[in-house]
Amino acid sequence: MxxxxxxxxxxxxxxxxxxxxxxxxxxxxxxxxxxxxxxxxxxxxxxxxxxxxxxxxxxxxxxxxxxxxxxxxxxxxxxxxxxxxxxxxxxxxxxxxxxxxxxxxGFSTAVDVATDAVDRLHSTAESHNRIMVLELMGRHVGWIATYAGLAGGADAILVPERSFDINKVCRHLKRRHGMGRSFSIVVVAEGAVPAEGTMALPDYETDDFGRPVLGGIANIIGPEIERQTGFETRVTVLGHVQRGGRxxxxxxxxxxxxxxxxxxxxxxxxxxxxxxxxxxxxxxxxxxxxxxxxxxxxxxxxxxxxxxxx
Amino acid sequence: MxxxxxxxxxxxxxxxxxxxxxxxxxxxxxxxxxxxxxxxxxxxxxxxxxxxxxxxxxxxxxxxxxxxxxxxxxxxxxxxxxxxxxxxxxxxxxxxxxxxxxxxxGFSTAVDVATDAVDRLHSTAESHNRIMVLELMGRHVGWIATYAGLAGGADAILVPERSFDINKVCRHLKRRHGMGRSFSIVVVAEGAVPAEGTMALPDYETDDFGRPVLGGIANIIGPEIERQTGFETRVTVLGHVQRGGRxxxxxxxxxxxxxxxxxxxxxxxxxxxxxxxxxxxxxxxxxxxxxxxxxxxxxxxxxxxxxxxx
Amino acid sequence: MxxxxxxxxxxxxxxxxxxxxxxxxxxxxxxxxxxxxxxxxxxxxxxxxxxxxxxxxxxxxxxxxxxxxxxxxxxxxxxxxxxxxxxxxxxxxxxxxxxxxxxxxGFSTAVDVATDAVDRLHSTAESHNRIMVLELMGRHVGWIATYAGLAGGADAILVPERSFDINKVCRHLKRRHGMGRSFSIVVVAEGAVPAEGTMALPDYETDDFGRPVLGGIANIIGPEIERQTGFETRVTVLGHVQRGGRxxxxxxxxxxxxxxxxxxxxxxxxxxxxxxxxxxxxxxxxxxxxxxxxxxxxxxxxxxxxxxxx
Amino acid sequence: MxxxxxxxxxxxxxxxxxxxxxxxxxxxxxxxxxxxxxxxxxxxxxxxxxxxxxxxxxxxxxxxxxxxxxxxxxxxxxxxxxxxxxxxxxxxxxxxxxxxxxxxxGFSTAVDVATDAVDRLHSTAESHNRIMVLELMGRHVGWIATYAGLAGGADAILVPERSFDINKVCRHLKRRHGMGRSFSIVVVAEGAVPAEGTMALPDYETDDFGRPVLGGIANIIGPEIERQTGFETRVTVLGHVQRGGRxxxxxxxxxxxxxxxxxxxxxxxxxxxxxxxxxxxxxxxxxxxxxxxxxxxxxxxxxxxxxxxx
Known part of the structure; x- marks a missing residue:
């Protein structure tokens, strides 16, 4: 052996x-x-x-x-x-x-780590009308984002399987806050991409699937959410923390x-x-x-x- | 609703x-x-x-x-x-x-808690030739003991599915220590029972399955292991800690x-x-x-x- | 009351x-x-x-x-x-x-969260010669970075109390890898600033202490470390995850x-x-x-x- | 060195x-x-x-x-x-x-482990009028019991520093449940001893301080609490789990x-x-x-x- x-x-x-x-x-x-x-x-x-x-x-x-x-x-x-x-x-x-x-x-442990991050973001609702964007791993599939987002009770989850319309996301967040919620969490898989024509994007290349390769999607949609909703938006990129640990x-x-x-x-x-x-x-x-x-x-x-x- | x-x-x-x-x-x-x-x-x-x-x-x-x-x-x-x-x-x-x-x-969370206990016992090997007995929940089935025992690398796992011979367990533990290991962990489900004729038992009633109902099996086998092996043996009964928590x-x-x-x-x-x-x-x-x-x-x-x- | x-x-x-x-x-x-x-x-x-x-x-x-x-x-x-x-x-x-x-x-809990991230980064050393940069909170003081960095065994810790020379950091990292280590972790407090004249910086404003206000110091030094050392460098920004949780x-x-x-x-x-x-x-x-x-x-x-x- | x-x-x-x-x-x-x-x-x-x-x-x-x-x-x-x-x-x-x-x-880590056990017991309140007794380490001092008990919000904490009157403890528990609480947690340090004359004790030896050495105080007071209060009482002995782990x-x-x-x-x-x-x-x-x-x-x-x- x-x-x-x-x-x-x-x-x-x-x-x-x-x-x-x-x-x-x-x-x-x-x-x-x-x-x-x-x-x-x-x-x-x-x-x-x-x-x-x-x-x-x-x-x-x-x-x-x-x-x-x-x-x-x-x-x-x-x-x-x-x-x-x-x-x-x-x-x-x-x-x-x-x-x-x-x-x-390895999947279950990565979900645990990602869920822990969502849980922690949930309790930082110190100021009114704040949006937290959490970028999780998943270049081609949204398994970690889906499981951690559901487990953590995220308010919006964006995955590679479904190209998203940022305008719909922002309307949803505004509606939530209009109903009295002071805080929202958006979980986004690193490979999530905007639906064509829904959002101006920085220069990008395309991957094997013809989709835009966007370095740091959270850092792209964070400012856009802040612009559209008017709510303070903060970004966490969990990165390789998801890969490691016991x-x-x-x-x-x-x-x-x-x-x-x-x-x-x-x-x-x-x-x-x-x-x-x-x-x-x-x-x-x-x-x-x-x-x-x-x-x-x-x-x-x-x-x-x-x-x-x- | x-x-x-x-x-x-x-x-x-x-x-x-x-x-x-x-x-x-x-x-x-x-x-x-x-x-x-x-x-x-x-x-x-x-x-x-x-x-x-x-x-x-x-x-x-x-x-x-x-x-x-x-x-x-x-x-x-x-x-x-x-x-x-x-x-x-x-x-x-x-x-x-x-x-x-x-x-x-609920099963997965209970296994996490039980595995954490096994992990912690693993690093308390301060003295030579010590046996740790950990009693986990499972009155009729050994799911938690099996998963936590395998995940934690227990040295012996006793489950209700298989009645055990304490003499074999003790021989196994002595063999391990004879090979230089200074520490062993025995995981036992609360419903594990000795095979007939292998071990003197305190007074007991029988359950619907005709098996002895032994309050606190860990507290019964702990002293027996200490007696047979000569190694200091300590017992942890995790109890309802396994049922709770996030x-x-x-x-x-x-x-x-x-x-x-x-x-x-x-x-x-x-x-x-x-x-x-x-x-x-x-x-x-x-x-x-x-x-x-x-x-x-x-x-x-x-x-x-x-x-x-x- | x-x-x-x-x-x-x-x-x-x-x-x-x-x-x-x-x-x-x-x-x-x-x-x-x-x-x-x-x-x-x-x-x-x-x-x-x-x-x-x-x-x-x-x-x-x-x-x-x-x-x-x-x-x-x-x-x-x-x-x-x-x-x-x-x-x-x-x-x-x-x-x-x-x-x-x-x-x-609140400090002790934040240190626990940050240390957990350092621990997890430690075990992701899958590829050779990789640098992990972890940005932690601390706009004016380096308490969290110091405690989590020491607890997690970081290889370089940058704090607001001491303006850093990125060239020295990179030399240190190259020396480590030259000695056979395949992996390094750099912990940086969000308020750490380069010593004057040591590093070209993007446009910035200054804070009350006359120091540059650099949005996302990790995203500034990450590419510079990659450039100087030639080692693949990844950035995690832990953000508000440090503020929350039980x-x-x-x-x-x-x-x-x-x-x-x-x-x-x-x-x-x-x-x-x-x-x-x-x-x-x-x-x-x-x-x-x-x-x-x-x-x-x-x-x-x-x-x-x-x-x-x- | x-x-x-x-x-x-x-x-x-x-x-x-x-x-x-x-x-x-x-x-x-x-x-x-x-x-x-x-x-x-x-x-x-x-x-x-x-x-x-x-x-x-x-x-x-x-x-x-x-x-x-x-x-x-x-x-x-x-x-x-x-x-x-x-x-x-x-x-x-x-x-x-x-x-x-x-x-x-080592103290802080032991308190973390013990507090986690108290937290988990807190959420197992499945049945009405149940008492959980948790025995923690501390043969001569009640540091772990005090810190974990306060951190976990225990309803009674018994420490070696103060010999306890089990009758007072039981009255307190009955009063709580009379006020609508369906669940109580008693944290007891292994070295806690009953005040003289308050409780019949099994045979015991005395330690250097002249106090009774009671193997497993939790298993002694658990049944007594059940007897006096009429509430179902369960015992967890955390044991060496408190000594180990990261x-x-x-x-x-x-x-x-x-x-x-x-x-x-x-x-x-x-x-x-x-x-x-x-x-x-x-x-x-x-x-x-x-x-x-x-x-x-x-x-x-x-x-x-x-x-x-x-």
């Missing part, structure tokens, strides 16, 4: 390290990754596939257990389907955008369960799959099912409260 | 109170129950069914949305199936012992989702069901499926780590 | 509300202020002093117990010393910049102790003072001692670790 | 280990003690003083920085005053019973400050003292002042709320 440092980089460089009882002691409570990561895409590296195959041969490995998010597991799918590399995937990303599993490892119990149990299941499937030679969560059970999906499309927030969640705009 | 105070007691007494935006403001962060509870079983009350039917008629109610655990929903099943009372159930119990849902409302994000989102779904089903006249969680989706089951048998911890979870005894 | 809504605004407007067992029930766990605040300065309001005196007469009040920070208590000092208004001050501000007390109510035990005990002491002094007619903390005891100071100058972080704290620059 | 494993045991056995940047990395967030402890009293060990002196000579040490509570520092006082061993004490105990410092390292920001800053100060005093040859906290400053006291008598909770704190009995 070996580990590769820094993700695909370690596999390409064939630098293994033994994982045993001693080297993994005490990691249960540690967030982040013990093995490190890189942003290396093995498919686009020169001789990438060949080097990976060679690494497996040199170290006489049966296959790879690959732990990661959409990018990592998509590369795994190509390696598995097109090049026959024996791989079992484990879904680990705070984004929760993978198919084939109820939730991904994992919560849910994520630790999920990590242990999926890790154990991945080991069992490897022992049985059951490659080409991703292990996933189905309630209190472990399930499996093909790497294709897991990564074919981004898992977005189900539309029924947007019906839970009248705080989603788009 | 009305609420009944103190569970079935309020329905039997026909004392309603209006639930509206004003009366429910600010309850999102509050644990426990805003409406109160009682231990009233409406089936065994004199004229119970008749009085419930009358309450619905007097207040011109379409039906009841019943929020509770195994006892409450079992009574609901009888009222629904045998007496035609229109009921929709919502699964809310820290015990997580209901079918028809991934998890019940619900975590998972439970708040689950409560909002299931509450919304229950309202929708009521509006459509879809009675006789329990709403439940299926990953990020809401599902439904019949009240019979939900309550026919206690949902116990799946045996695959006991394979996750070699810390379960029985 | 009456309360005034929204600080001096309520006193000026003479709108009282009775504070009794019933109206104050359940506020122990609530952060923020139950009575609301305003930014009203009673001294600069037309007829401000006269209206305050009148309010006391109309409601037959013995005096005012004024709860607040530097601005509120400075106004109290003027009202007390120059106009004979009977006032007892209670130091409540997350800034901890008042004399006459060990710490002010107060910690320290702040609750301090609030109860000082509140009780203020009542006792009022009962004895001992006006013109501020109650304060001295370890586990309550002490008193004149309102002048409390507010004459901002209490800054003692220089000995800057010697605790080699992470302060200036 | 060396560390001794397991307290005085390590000094007596002369087993040192080097403490440097590498061996101390990452310990900031760890509770408990990295070096281990023992219950060895060096004074009562055969040749104890001689062996300690020899250890200092063999390793050419200037002196000892001793980190601990009342027992450890009392031994240090004897070694220092009577045998001339160069010692600087650092006050570290959750009991907060040492003089010469505002608070001891230290809070206050304790980490205090630990860093006092550690730094101890080093400075050692460098200056300033032995025979204990470093301590005075607000945000570090102070010093003689080892005699620190340990001559147990620092008990000041009587003024008992006046803060009408929940103390004795």
């Amino acid at each position: 070996f580990g590769f440092r820094n993700g695909w980089r370690g596999v390409l460089d064939s630098t293994v390290e033994r994982l045993d009882r001693r080297s993994t002691q005490g990691i249960l409570l540690r967030g982040g990754t013990v093995l490190g990561t890189s942003r290396t895409n093995p498919i686009s590296e020169p001789d990438g596939v060949a080097r990976i195959t060679e690494t497996l041969e040199v170290h006489e490995l049966d296959g790879l257990i690959v732990i990661g998010g959409e990018g990592t597991l998509s590369a795994s799918r190509v390696l598995s389907e097109e090049h026959g590399v024996p791989i079992i995937g484990v879904p680990k990303t705070i984004d929760n955008d993978l198919g084939g599993t109820d939730f991904t490892i 994992p919560n119990a849910t994520d630790r149990v999920l990590g242990s369960s999926l890790g154990k299941a991945a080991m069992d499937h490897a022992a049985e030679g059951n490659w080409g799959i991703m292990v996933g969560q189905d309630g209190a059970h472990v399930t499996t999906a093909s790497l294709g099912e897991a990564t074919r499309e981004l898992k977005t927030v189900p539309s029924e969640m947007f019906e839970t409260a009248r705080v989603f705009f788009g | 009305f609420g009944f105070r103190n569970g079935w007691r309020g329905v039997l007494d026909s004392t309603v109170e209006r639930l509206d935006r004003r009366s429910t403001q600010g309850i999102l962060l509050r644990g426990g129950t805003v409406l109160g509870t009682s231990r009233t079983n409406p089936i065994s009350e004199p004229d119970g069914v008749a009085r419930i039917t009358e309450t619905l008629e007097v207040h011109e109610l379409d039906g009841l949305i019943v929020i509770g655990g195994e006892g409450t929903l079992s009574a609901s099943r009888v009222l629904s199936e045998e007496h035609g009372v229109p009921i929709i159930g919502v699964p809310k119990t820290i015990d997580n012992d209901l079918g028809g849902t991934d998890f019940t409302i 619900p975590n994000a998972t439970d708040r989102v689950l409560g909002s989702s299931l509450g919304k779904a229950a309202m929708d089903h009521a509006a459509e006249g879809n009675w006789g069901i329990m709403v439940g969680q299926d990953g990020a989706h809401v599902t439904t089951a019949s009240l019979g499926e939900a309550t026919r048998e206690l949902k116990t911890v799946p045996s695959e979870m006991f394979e996750t780590a070699r810390v379960f005894f029985g | 009456f309360g005034f809504r929204n600080g001096w605004r309520g006193v000026l407007d003479s709108t009282v509300e009775r504070l009794d067992r019933r109206s104050t029930q359940g506020i122990l766990l609530r952060g923020g202020t139950v009575l609301g605040t305003s930014r009203t300065n009673p001294i600069s309001e037309p007829d401000g002093v006269a209206r305050i005196t009148e309010t006391l007469e109309v409601h037959e009040l013995d005096g005012l117990i004024v709860i607040g920070g530097e601005g509120t208590l400075s106004a109290s000092r003027v009202l007390s010393e120059e106009h004979g208004v009977p006032i007892i001050g209670v130091p409540k501000t997350i800034d901890n910049d008042l004399g006459g007390t060990d710490f002010t109510i 107060p910690n035990a320290t702040d609750r005990v301090l609030g109860s102790s000082l509140g009780k002491a203020a009542m006792d002094h009022a009962a004895e007619g001992n006006w013109g003072i501020m109650v304060g903390q001295d370890g586990a005891h309550v002490t008193t100071a004149s309102l002048g001692e409390a507010t004459r100058e901002l209490k800054t972080v003692p220089s000995e704290m800057f010697e605790t670790a080699r992470v302060f620059f200036g | 060396f560390g001794f494993r397991n307290g005085w045991r390590g000094v007596l056995d002369s087993t040192v280990e080097r403490l440097d940047r590498r061996s101390t990395q990452g310990i900031l967030l760890r509770g408990g003690t990295v070096l281990g402890t023992s219950r060895t009293n060096p004074i009562s060990e055969p040749d104890g003083v001689a062996r300690i002196t020899e250890t200092l000579e063999v390793h050419e040490l200037d002196g000892l920085i001793v980190i601990g509570g009342e027992g450890t520092l009392s031994a240090s006082r004897v070694l220092s005053e009577e045998h001339g061993v160069p010692i600087i004490g650092v006050p570290k105990t959750i009991d907060n019973d040492l003089g010469g410092t505002d608070f001891t390292i 230290p809070n920001a206050t304790d980490r800053v205090l630990g860093s400050s006092l550690g730094k100060a101890a080093m400075d005093h050692a460098a200056e040859g300033n032995w025979g003292i204990m470093v301590g906290q005075d607000g945000a400053h570090v102070t010093t006291a003689s080892l005699g002042e620190a340990t001559r008598e147990l620092k008990t909770v000041p009587s003024e704190m008992f006046e803060t709320a009408r929940v103390f009995f004795g």
Whole structure:
């Protein structure tokens, strides 16, 4: 049982390290990754596939257990389907955008952190008519914003799944304050984008989906909300605080369960799959099912409260 | 939309109170129950069914949305199936012992609290060869003990699902310490029972399942472990601390989702069901499926780590 | 016993509300202020002093117990010393910049929140050579940045008490990474300013102390650190998250102790003072001692670790 | 700079280990003690003083920085005053019973944990007329019970400083419930004892102070409260959960400050003292002042709320 440092980089460089009882002691409570990561895409590296195959041969490995998010597991799918590399995937990303599993490892802890921020903003209502804008992670999907926004009772939630009309948001906030509320919280996923023609935007590039890439959407809509509503508006960008810290119990149990299941499937030679969560059970999906499309927030969640705009 | 105070007691007494935006403001962060509870079983009350039917008629109610655990929903099943009372159930119990849902409302928060206790015990290893026994809730099922024990890295977990042999537990603890560990944590669900003939027990009664009812199992096995291992053993009984406090994000989102779904089903006249969680989706089951048998911890979870005894 | 809504605004407007067992029930766990605040300065309001005196007469009040920070208590000092208004001050501000007390109510909770953010950033070291910049509150003093930075083990802490040289900070960070560290955290108080001539700044105004008022210092130094070090740099602005949430035990005990002491002094007619903390005891100071100058972080704290620059 | 494993045991056995940047990395967030402890009293060990002196000579040490509570520092006082061993004490105990410092390292974190338990009990008021008894640490002093009880709004607090009359406590609880409260919390320090003649006690021994040593006072008064009041009473014994876990920001800053100060005093040859906290400053006291008598909770704190009995 070996580990590769820094993700695909370690596999390409064939630098293994033994994982045993001693080297993994005490990691249960540690967030982040013990093995490190890189942003290396093995498919686009020169001789990438060949080097990976060679690494497996040199170290006489049966296959790879690959732990990661959409990018990592998509590369795994190509390696598995097109090049026959024996791989079992484990879904680990705070984004929760993978198919084939109820939730991904890390998502629940990130939601806890984000919800705590919403809770704290709720009790700072010291001055009248103030708006708090909280930017949360989620470049392509609004899972964290949706869960933390619902859990924290946000008054408006903006997600990538639905382009928003800032004018509607502002009318909603003014209506709330007109009814006597002195305080509102707007939760916005970093990847939320305005509906076309609804808002003047600073210069921007577009991403693979043709949507504007707006550095710091909260810092763009904050001043606009202040302008339209006349209410003092403050911005918090929670950033990488969401990625770190001690994992919560849910994520630790999920990590242990999926890790154990991945080991069992490897022992049985059951490659080409991703292990996933189905309630209190472990399930499996093909790497294709897991990564074919981004898992977005189900539309029924947007019906839970009248705080989603788009 | 009305609420009944103190569970079935309020329905039997026909004392309603209006639930509206004003009366429910600010309850999102509050644990426990805003409406109160009682231990009233409406089936065994004199004229119970008749009085419930009358309450619905007097207040011109379409039906009841019943929020509770195994006892409450079992009574609901009888009222629904045998007496035609229109009921929709919502699964809310820290015990997580209901079918028809991934998890019940309250379970995740209770696991967080219990895991925090295990984590804290982990870092008090000040003296050599000390055993910590932590008693957690779970009279009939070991869900909290299993999740908190796995999440916290307990060295032995005892659950009602598997009667335990204290001699094996002690041998395991001695082996650990013989290998250089100076500290062990034993997590025990309050309903865990020794396998027959393995341990002398104080006087006891038996429960409906014919098992000994042992007040304070931790205080029984603690001294026995100290006696057999020779290691200083300390006991913590976490008790009702597990029931309270601010619900975590998972439970708040689950409560909002299931509450919304229950309202929708009521509006459509879809009675006789329990709403439940299926990953990020809401599902439904019949009240019979939900309550026919206690949902116990799946045996695959006991394979996750070699810390379960029985 | 009456309360005034929204600080001096309520006193000026003479709108009282009775504070009794019933109206104050359940506020122990609530952060923020139950009575609301305003930014009203009673001294600069037309007829401000006269209206305050009148309010006391109309409601037959013995005096005012004024709860607040530097601005509120400075106004109290003027009202007390120059106009004979009977006032007892209670130091409540997350800034901890008042004399006459060990710490002010709210500071400890704000430090907890800020430290939690530093802790979480610590475990997100997923990529090599990344710098995290965390902006914390503290416009004129660096108490929160100093305590959270020391508690969290920040690698550089920038405070208003010492103007910093960004070039030295960057050299320090490069040296760390040259020694094998792959990750650094820079904590910066919102009021920290670059030493003159050390850094090109965007257009700015100056504050009462002649220092540049820089909106978002973290967003100014973040890119500069990235430019000088070549390391990827990410910014978190924690903002009002620091002001809110359930107060910690320290702040609750301090609030109860000082509140009780203020009542006792009022009962004895001992006006013109501020109650304060001295370890586990309550002490008193004149309102002048409390507010004459901002209490800054003692220089000995800057010697605790080699992470302060200036 | 060396560390001794397991307290005085390590000094007596002369087993040192080097403490440097590498061996101390990452310990900031760890509770408990990295070096281990023992219950060895060096004074009562055969040749104890001689062996300690020899250890200092063999390793050419200037002196000892001793980190601990009342027992450890009392031994240090004897070694220092009577045998001339160069010692600087650092006050570290959750009991907060040492003089010469505002608070001891560890106390604040223990209070946080205990307060969290009180908070959680507060929201479990599911049934009418229930009493929760929470036993907290504190064998000789009631610091944790007092702080957590006041912070959590306990309805009765029993501490070693004042022997209690259980009949008065029960009358108080019945009066509360008679006024409509459905729930009460009794916080009891493990060392609280009944006033003579007020309560029948199980067999017991007496401690050095001539007071009964009652194993598990909560399990003794719980049933008595249930008997006298007729209200269902539940007991939680928090135990060693209070000792562990990640230290809070206050304790980490205090630990860093006092550690730094101890080093400075050692460098200056300033032995025979204990470093301590005075607000945000570090102070010093003689080892005699620190340990001559147990620092008990000041009587003024008992006046803060009408929940103390004795």
